Structure formats: C-alpha cells, structure tokens
Amino acid sequence: MRKHGERRWGWGWLCLALPLLLLAACTRDAGGDIGPAAIDPDYVGGEQQWRLERARALQADDGWTTLVGLHWLELRAHYIGNGPRAGIDLGIGPPRLALVQQEAGEVYLTPERGVALTVNGEPLKGRVRLHPDRDEAPTRIGFDNGRGELGLIERGGRHALRVRHLDAPARSRFAGLRFWSPDPSWRMQATWVPHPPGQTLDIVNIVGQVDAMPNPGAVEFDRDGQSWRLEAVDGGDGLLVMFADGTSGHGSYGAGRYLDAPDPDGSGRLVLDFNRAYNPPCAYVRHATCPLPPPGNRLRLAIEAGEQAYPGEVL
Structure with missing residues (x-):
C-alpha cells in the first residue's frame, strides 16, 4: 500500500x-x-x-497497526463491502466490493462491477484465485484508491480475509512503546539442545486454533543460580522463542512475548538477548492470530528486559 x-x-x-x-x-x-x-x-x-x-x-x-479486520469465511459465498447490506461488512471502503467464493478448498474473488480494484499492484479485471499468506506469493487485493488492502490467511484448515488500511485507528492512535532499561546481563550465552529431525510442536494461537510448527530444538541458559529451558520453533531466518515469564501481566504483555535468536554455532552455542524481547501483534490490534507460548515455555523467572506492555488501547 x-x-x-x-x-x-x-x-x-x-x-x-x-x-x-x-x-x-x-x-x-x-x-x-x-x-x-x-x-x-x-x-x-x-x-x-x-x-x-x-x-x-x-x-x-x-x-x-494497519489491520482493521479479520473475517472468517463460513459460507461457500460471501458478498463483501462496507455497510449492513454486505454479507461481510469490512467497515471501510465502498459499499459493494466483491464476491468471495470457496470452491474445493480454494478461494476466489470476483470484483463488483464498476469498482476499481488491484491484484498485486495491477488492475483487476475479473475473477481471481486468492493465494493465502503461507504461499510463496500470496495474493493482495487493493481497494479504496490504494489505501486499503485485503488478503487471505489460512489457519487450522480455515480461511479468513485479513484487511488493512492506511487510516487504521491502531495506526493513527499509536501510543508508542515502553521498554525496561537496557541491561547487558540479560544478553547471555545459551546451549542448544537439538531434537530429532522433523520434530514438531503443537502451538495454540489466540483464537484457539492449533498448528504443528517445526521444533528443531530447545535452548538452555542459567540465571539466578538455576537452569532454564525454552523450546524454539523455526522462525524462517533463525529461531523464534515464544515465552511467558514472571512479568507476564505484571509489566509485560499478559499473553507472553517473542524473541528472535540466531541458529546455533558449530559448538552448539548461541546468544539470547532478552533486551530484544518483543510483543506479538495481538498486543496492539484485535485482528491478528498470534501463536502463544507452549506450556513448557512459561517460566517462573521474571525477565525484566525488553518490551513492556503496550500503553495504548488495543484496537
């Protein structure tokens, strides 16, 4: 956009x-x-x-913060637009936007006559298949003169339309971020504990769906005279650690935080820098499907480092 x-x-x-x-x-x-x-x-x-x-x-x-909607596709066909006459009310954009249909596990969009839409930046002239966000090249439908965009997501075998807009309330009313003071003691060496190839970990997202995510191993580190362990999942470019700790709901976001980590070196060592722990998208907007920390990643340890709870309203 x-x-x-x-x-x-x-x-x-x-x-x-x-x-x-x-x-x-x-x-x-x-x-x-x-x-x-x-x-x-x-x-x-x-x-x-x-x-x-x-x-x-x-x-x-x-x-x-540009998210304005997440609409699950429950029927074989939905008319989408802005207002009570639309089967799915986007709450933004033109009154009649398009027809969305589910057929044999795939989703198609047909634009409303006279409405100018784009598909991946080019004018949309007819029916098009929507490729979901997990595909290599997801489909992006532009509307409202380029200010709005919708795409398809797939979670737990279900499809939904995710809608963005440059005038989103969460963006215009962004309240800033708060952090604990930088503390180099929370940048620590960790030991990599590999799992057998192909192992997965069931991760529940904030709307209750479960995904089996690649779980190549765990990280172990020492703090306050104790050893702590966190399971890691494949983050695409390195590792992703989802964790909750003693500050969750008491200074940091209640549902937990995320931490990106590098792949381990040849000796099975890596650095965890909790000063760069950050909140999932659900800390700022209601329209995300954030994965939550697995039960084993809920620590009694109070990690007073990284991003604190968002001070603004979740929109």
Missing part, C-alpha cells in the same frame, strides 16, 4: 526518538520509574536503533 496521511505519535515514540545519550532516561520499568543511565554507549546505540526500527515497522504501510 502506498503512503497516505500524517502520523500522530504518542509520548513513547517521542521518547524513542531522543538522542542517544538520553535513551536510558526514556525507558521506564514496570512501575513507571525511570531506569538508570546506560554505561556502554555502543551497547546503548544498538538498543536505540533496534527500538526505533521496531516502532517504525509497527507503523509501516504494511505494519501490524
């Missing part, structure tokens, strides 16, 4: 945008207290850059 309109920023974004030496003064702990000043300027600089990029990605034209 193309850029459109001005953005309004909350205090959290302004805090992130302050100069390097003020980064630590802008981070707040779970109780709202200002954290201690950082010591290593190189370390602080890296953390500031990561936090800036994190906030920018959330508000990008294809960022999570």
Whole structure:
C-alpha cells in the first residue's frame, strides 16, 4: 500500500526518538520509574536503533497497526463491502466490493462491477484465485484508491480475509512503546539442545486454533543460580522463542512475548538477548492470530528486559 496521511505519535515514540545519550532516561520499568543511565554507549546505540526500527515497522504501510479486520469465511459465498447490506461488512471502503467464493478448498474473488480494484499492484479485471499468506506469493487485493488492502490467511484448515488500511485507528492512535532499561546481563550465552529431525510442536494461537510448527530444538541458559529451558520453533531466518515469564501481566504483555535468536554455532552455542524481547501483534490490534507460548515455555523467572506492555488501547 502506498503512503497516505500524517502520523500522530504518542509520548513513547517521542521518547524513542531522543538522542542517544538520553535513551536510558526514556525507558521506564514496570512501575513507571525511570531506569538508570546506560554505561556502554555502543551497547546503548544498538538498543536505540533496534527500538526505533521496531516502532517504525509497527507503523509501516504494511505494519501490524494497519489491520482493521479479520473475517472468517463460513459460507461457500460471501458478498463483501462496507455497510449492513454486505454479507461481510469490512467497515471501510465502498459499499459493494466483491464476491468471495470457496470452491474445493480454494478461494476466489470476483470484483463488483464498476469498482476499481488491484491484484498485486495491477488492475483487476475479473475473477481471481486468492493465494493465502503461507504461499510463496500470496495474493493482495487493493481497494479504496490504494489505501486499503485485503488478503487471505489460512489457519487450522480455515480461511479468513485479513484487511488493512492506511487510516487504521491502531495506526493513527499509536501510543508508542515502553521498554525496561537496557541491561547487558540479560544478553547471555545459551546451549542448544537439538531434537530429532522433523520434530514438531503443537502451538495454540489466540483464537484457539492449533498448528504443528517445526521444533528443531530447545535452548538452555542459567540465571539466578538455576537452569532454564525454552523450546524454539523455526522462525524462517533463525529461531523464534515464544515465552511467558514472571512479568507476564505484571509489566509485560499478559499473553507472553517473542524473541528472535540466531541458529546455533558449530559448538552448539548461541546468544539470547532478552533486551530484544518483543510483543506479538495481538498486543496492539484485535485482528491478528498470534501463536502463544507452549506450556513448557512459561517460566517462573521474571525477565525484566525488553518490551513492556503496550500503553495504548488495543484496537
């Protein structure tokens, strides 16, 4: 989608945008207290850059805050549009947009006559198959003069239309991000415990669906005189660790957080940097299908590092 309109920023974004030496003064702990000043300027600089990029990605034209709807396809055919006369009311865009049909496990879209739509950036002239988000080349339907976009997702054998718009309330009312003060002690060495090839882990998402995700191994690390273990799943480019901890619901997002990690080196070692733990999309919008931490990844340990609970309204 193309850029459109001005953005309004909350205090959290302004805090992130302050100069390097003020980064630590802008981070707040779970109780709202200002954290201690950082010591290593190189370390602080890296953390500031990561936090800036994190906030920018959330508000990008294809960022999570542009979501305005998630509509499950329950019937063989749905008329979609904006208003009570539509079978699926998108709540935005033209009154009549298109006909969506499910046939033999596939989904097709036929545009309403006289409505200008695009498919992957090109004018849409007739019926088209919608390829879901997990395909190599998912289909993107543009509407509302390029401000809106809808695509197909597949979860647990069900299909849904995911709708984005550049004027989404979650984007225009973005409240900024809060973090614990950077703490190098939460950047730690971990040991890789590989699983047999092909092992999967059942992951439940926030709407109750279950997906078997590739589970190549687990990571183990020591903290506060104890050993802790977290299962990892394939994150595409490296590993993804989904975890809940003693701060979940008490300073951090209640459903848990995510942490990207590199693949282990040849000696089975890798670095876990919990200062870069971040919230799933469901912390900001109601229209995402976030995978949740598996039961074994719910730790008693309070990980007071990384992103805190979102201070704004979930829209």
